[in-house]
Structure formats: structure tokens, C-alpha cells
Amino acid sequence: MGHTQDARAFQEIRDTTLEQLAIFEDLDPETRQDVVSLATPRRLKEGDQLFRQGERATDFFVMLEGYARLQRMTEQGEQIVFHHVSPGQLFGISKVTESATYAVTCRAATDCLILVWPAHQWERVVAAHPGFARHARHTMGARMRELADRVVDMTTRSVEQRIASTLLRLTSDAGRRTTAGVEIAFPVTRQDIAETTGATMHSVSRIMSKWQRAGYVTSSRRKVVLREPDMLSEIAASAA
Amino acid sequence: MGHTQDARAFQEIRDTTLEQLAIFEDLDPETRQDVVSLATPRRLKEGDQLFRQGERATDFFVMLEGYARLQRMTEQGEQIVFHHVSPGQLFGISKVTESATYAVTCRAATDCLILVWPAHQWERVVAAHPGFARHARHTMGARMRELADRVVDMTTRSVEQRIASTLLRLTSDAGRRTTAGVEIAFPVTRQDIAETTGATMHSVSRIMSKWQRAGYVTSSRRKVVLREPDMLSEIAASAA
DNA sequence: CTCCCACGTTGCGCGAGCGCAAAGTCGCGG
DNA sequence: CCGCGACTTTGCGCTCGCGCAACGTGGGAG
Numbered sequence: 198m199g200h201t202q203d204a205r206a207f208q209e210i211r212d213t214t215l216e217q218l219a220i221f222e223d224l225d226p227e228t229r230q231d232v233v234s235l236a237t238p239r240r241l242k243e244g245d246q247l248f249r250q251g252e253r254a255t256d257f258f259v260m261l262e263g264y265a266r267l268q269r270m271t272e273q274g275e276q277i278v279f280h281h282v283s284p285g286q287l288f289g290i291s292k293v294t295e296s297a298t299y300a301v302t303c304r305a306a307t308d309c310l311i312l313v314w315p316a317h318q319w320e321r322v323v324a325a326h327p328g329f330a331r332h333a334r335h336t337m338g339a340r341m342r343e344l345a346d347r348v349v350d351m352t353t354r355s356v357e358q359r360i361a362s363t364l365l366r367l368t369s370d371a372g373r374r375t376t377a378g379v380e381i382a383f384p385v386t387r388q389d390i391a392e393t394t395g396a397t398m399h400s401v402s403r404i405m406s407k408w409q410r411a412g413y414v415t416s417s418r419r420k421v422v423l424r425e426p427d428m429l430s431e432i433a434a435s436a437a
Numbered sequence: 438m439g440h441t442q443d444a445r446a447f448q449e450i451r452d453t454t455l456e457q458l459a460i461f462e463d464l465d466p467e468t469r470q471d472v473v474s475l476a477t478p479r480r481l482k483e484g485d486q487l488f489r490q491g492e493r494a495t496d497f498f499v500m501l502e503g504y505a506r507l508q509r510m511t512e513q514g515e516q517i518v519f520h521h522v523s524p525g526q527l528f529g530i531s532k533v534t535e536s537a538t539y540a541v542t543c544r545a546a547t548d549c550l551i552l553v554w555p556a557h558q559w560e561r562v563v564a565a566h567p568g569f570a571r572h573a574r575h576t577m578g579a580r581m582r583e584l585a586d587r588v589v590d591m592t593t594r595s596v597e598q599r600i601a602s603t604l605l606r607l608t609s610d611a612g613r614r615t616t617a618g619v620e621i622a623f624p625v626t627r628q629d630i631a632e633t634t635g636a637t638m639h640s641v642s643r644i645m646s647k648w649q650r651a652g653y654v655t656s657s658r659r660k661v662v663l664r665e666p667d668m669l670s671e672i673a674a675s676a677a
Numbered sequence: 678c679t680c681c682c683a684c685g686t687t688g689c690g691c692g693a694g695c696g697c698a699a700a701g702t703c704g705c706g707g
Numbered sequence: 708c709c710g711c712g713a714c715t716t717t718g719c720g721c722t723c724g725c726g727c728a729a730c731g732t733g734g735g736a737g
Contacts, residue, residue, distance in 0.1 A: 277588065279588070293577075294575065295574045338531075344585060348519070357693095387714075396695090406717085416715095628685095658732085
């Protein structure tokens with residue numbers, strides 16, 4: 198995690214990963230290197246907090262490898278997960294909302310490799326690469342849609358339907374095909390699912406046990422595999 | 438509602454209202470007139486739909502007088518209210534999220550007077566008045582915070598607490614002092630409150646009847662007056 | 678003035694999902 | 708290989724708030 202390893206990682210990044218990122222796809226290699234040279238790479242261990250809600254927003258980020266959760270904590274200590282950051286995604290972009298602080302807390306769901314830009318470089322990055330700002334606005338829009346959908350779900354759908362939709366979304370954002378089905382690419386506990394669906398761990402466990410018995414999912418400790426995504430879609434969509 | 442009336446309204450706007458709008462406060466009169474001259478005024482009657490979710494976003498707006506609801510409709514025909522637009526607020530700003538369509542439906546809660554800019558003028562307005570873009574981003578951030586708070590509320594607070602918070606927010610956004618207390622400045626039915634809190638009309642009615650008996654609120658047909666806002670704050674904050 | 682309709686109130690029963698409690702299991706560190 | 712902590716499962720009872728149903732009520736149109 199020292200300087201040497203970061204430098205090595207950085208080298209690796211420049212050579213392979215970056216050119217595949219959607220956010221840089223319309224950039225010539227020279228500009229891309231300009232923009233990336235303003236950032237520093239950083240590794241996180243699973244569970245590390247990158248930033249906390251309410252903290253001064255000193256940086257913005259792109260996820261290169263791994264997954265992170267954007268969440269909030271209530272005064273009663275309850276966690277609520279708003280979003281899972283996947284590789285290639287931009288996050289911590291409070292500049293887009295003219296906010297001086299982070300709106301959420303970011304915690305690594307797996308070991309991560311991220312690119313970190315100082316917030317004061319925002320204008321410079323945007324000037325060199327207008328697509329960056331466009332991408333950031335687009336990301337913000339997607340997050341808003343996600344939140345709005347979530348509000349709709351919370352008021353109109355049952356816990357079972359919400360869990361089904363959530364698992365489907367997680368596999369579509371971070372799914373990995375295996376022989377047994379589609380697996381969620383990062384550790385997921387019952388508690389995590391509860392925090393992203395607005396249910397209790399107990400309800401999640403009961404419902405997923407039922408699905409396991411029915412053969413729709415296979416789940417072990419911190420692992421979830423969907424064997425019959427179509428059945429879950431059906432549950433998520435069902436009128437009741 | 439014809440051209441003459443619009444022109445008169447427009448004249449009136451230029452003379453009185455505009456200079457007080459926060460969004461134009463840092464503009465010299467000349468630039469302000471430039472920006473405003475790109476817009477046309479429009480009046481809405483209570484209940485009119487200004488735009489619908491999913492529709493191509495052809496315009497963006499500033500509310501001058503009156504109130505409107507930003508809402509969504511589910512396939513089952515349920516309405517969910519996300520936001521109440523108050524005078525001075527910018528809305529329909531899908532440009533900020535790089536979206537080609539409106540994310541919500543806008544319906545006038547009272548008769549309204551609004552300014553309408555064609556979406557294709559966005560770049561020109563922003564160029565003439567960078568503060569406009571800043572204001573728009575700020576608005577977007579505020580909406581996101583509102584949505585996130587709502588998700589938290591839906592998962593952690595009781596219906597009674599949510600109704601209390603909602604009424605307090607409505608009076609703080611659109612409150613009018615009267616002898617009896619603070620009145621919400623636009624017509625509000627029990628159904629409306631249900632749609633903004635994620636409850637049923639029946640629950641809202643029951644809870645508000647209780648509050649009326651306790652003397653915290655006075656409510657008649659489509660009208661809500663808070664007599665004891667502090668008591669409602671207490672309910673909204675209570676641990677249970 | 679009256680009719681009608683939108684809006685509001687209230688009672689009753691039920692069910693989803695929570696809270697609590699207790700016991701089972703996996704896997705890592707020592 | 709053992710022990711402990713993190714994670715999971717399951718049962719049971721209860722409560723909040725919904726769904727249904729029926730009955731007020733006020734205000735605007737004609």
C-alpha cells in the first residue's frame with residue numbers, strides 16, 4: 198500500500214484499464230493522460246471508509262476496481278444503503294450539486310482501486326475534458342432516478358418485491374456468470390440487503406430461505422447467486 | 438389567457454417580481470432583461486399539467502406565482518408527490534442531468550404564473566449568466582437531498598412522524614402566517630398528504646383528526662393550518 | 678335554493694412484517 | 708484443532724397501518 202505499490206498500480210492503470218473506461222472513451226490518449234495525471238491512485242481495504250456524510254468534499258473519484266457502498270447513518274445508528282459503486286463509475290461528485298460536503302458515506306464493499314482528484318482541480322479537468330462534466334451530470338441524473346424509483350418502491354411494493362428487484366439490480370450492475378447462475382460480485386450479507394431494501398434482516402432471511410427452498414437462489418455466507426432470475430423478475434413485477 | 442393578458446403579465450413581471458428573484462440577484466438589469474427576454478410567460482389553471490414524465494423535455498421553467506406538484510404515476514395509477522414547487526424556484530431542468538426527457542409530471546396546485554424557456558436556449562442562458570447554471574445545480578442537489586431524506590424517513594419513521602415532518606416542511610416552504618397559526622399556501626387534500634408521505638388517505642385522516650382534537654392543527658376542506666408547530670416537531674422527532 | 682360531487686370521517690377486521698428470543702453454522706486466528 | 712465472532716435461521720406474538728365499507732359535509736353550478 199506504500200508508494201511503490203501505488204506507482205506500480207498506476208503504471209498498470211495507464212497501460213490497460215483507462216482506455217476502456219466509458220468516461221474517457223472520447224478522449225485522445227494525450228488529453229486522457231493529462232486528466233489522469235492530475236489524479237492519484239489509491240487502494241482501499243474492504244470496510245475502509247473513503248469519506249463520510251457531512252465531511253468537507255475535498256476530492257472526487259473514479260472507481261477502477263472493486264465495489265463500494267454509498268450509505269447514510271441515522272441518529273439511531275441505522276444504516277441505509279443508497280447505491281453500489283461499480284468499476285468505471287464516477288462518485289463523490291458534490292461539485293455537480295454545488296455542495297461543499299459529501300451527501301453520503303462511502304465504504305468499500307471489497308478491496309478497491311480508485312483514482313482520486315483533488316476537488317480544486319475540478320474546473321481544470323472539466324475544461325480539458327468537457328465530456329467529464331457531461332458524464333458527471335449524467336451520473337447524477339441516474340442517481341436521482343434511482344432514488345425516485347426507490348421512493349416509489351417503498352410506497353407501493355411489498356418487502357418481497359423490493360428484495361427481488363434489488364437482487365436483480367445488483368446482478369445487472371455487478372453480476373458475474375457462473376455455472377450455477379449469476380453471482381453478485383461482492384460480499385453481500387442479509388443485513389446489507391435489509392439496508393438497501395428498507396426491511397429487517399429477519400424478513401430478508403425468511404424470504405431468501407423460501408427462495409432457496411424453491412431453487413430460485415443459492416446463498417451462503419455473504420454470497421448470493423441467482424439461479425432463476427426470471428422467477429425473481431416475475432415476483433418483482435407481480436401485481437400483488 | 439390570450440396574448441394581451443400575457444403581455445400585460447410580462448410587463449408586470451419585468452417591473453416588479455424579477456429583481457427580487459434569488460436566481461437573478463447577482464445580475465445587472467441589462468443581462469437580466471436579456472435572459473428574461475428569451476423566455477415567455479405562461480399562466481396555468483389549478484390542475485393543469487405542464488409536462489408529463491417521459492415526455493421530451495422541450496422547455497425549462499421558473500415559477501413566478503403559485504405552486505405546482507412534481508409527481509409520478511405508477512402503472513397501478515397511484516400518484517406519488519416528490520416535490521412542491523414554490524415561487525422563485527427553477528424546475529424542469531433536465532439539462533442538468535443530461536436527460537432528454539422529464540423525470541416527473543408537473544401539475545399546477547394553484548393557478549400559476551411561470552416563465553418558460555425553450556430547452557435549446559439553455560446554453561445561451563448559461564453563457565450569459567453562469568449563476569443560472571450554478572443555481573440549477575444547487576436546485577438539483579437540494580432535490581437529491583430531499584429524495585434521500587425521504588428514503589430514510591420511509592424506512593425509519595412511522596406514518597405519523599412522516600406526516601408531521603411533511604406538514605412542517607410544507608409550511609416552511611409555503612407557509613403563510615394567519616391569526617390562527619401557519620397555513621399552507623395552497624389547497625391540500627388528505628389524499629395529497631397521503632401521496633407525499635407514502636400513506637393512505639384513511640391513515641392521514643385518522644391522524645389529523647386526532648391532532649385536530651388535540652388542538653395542534655385546524656383543517657377544513659383542502660386547507661391545513663398548524664396551530665402548534667412545536668408539538669408537531671416533537672412528534673416528528675420523537676424516538677418511537 | 679338545491680343538488681351533486683368532491684372531499685372528509687370513522688369503524689372494523691386482517692395481514693405483512695417487525696421485535697424479541699434463541700439456537701444453529703461457517704470460517705478465521707491463535 | 709479449538710474457540711470465538713460474525714453471520715444466518717426460525718419461531719412466536721403483536722402492532723401498525725391498510726383495505727373495505729359506509730356514512731357525513733361543504734361549496735359551487737345551474
